[in-house]
Amino acid sequence: MLKFVKGNLENIDGVEIYPIISLLIFFIFFTALFWWVFTAKKKHIEEVSNIPLTDDASTIKDL
Template sequence: MLKFIKGNLESIDGVAVYPIISLLIFFIFFAALFWWVFTAKKDHIKEVSNIPLELSENETNDKNDLPL
């Protein structure tokens, strides 16, 4: 199967540019993500990490209305 794909791709002019562009996009994305992780403020990270643990107003009202 790779033989058919390789044969079709060889007939396209300038097809070697696409893997290079893909690698650059991949590298730039993860380099930016790496930079963001190390420059993010600790307060912001703590605030975002506590979001799933916080109860909304609707959840607290619903739990108080339930009979024991």
């Protein structure tokens, strides 16, 4: 099956850019996620982490 895929990809002009684009998307996404984790307000994280423990439906509306 790999020969079938590789054979078809060899016929596409500019196919070598796709792995680079994939790596950039992966890197940008996880860099943004890493930045969000360290800059997120601790109070918000605490509220969201306590949602499963609360029985009050109004807590969900407040978020």
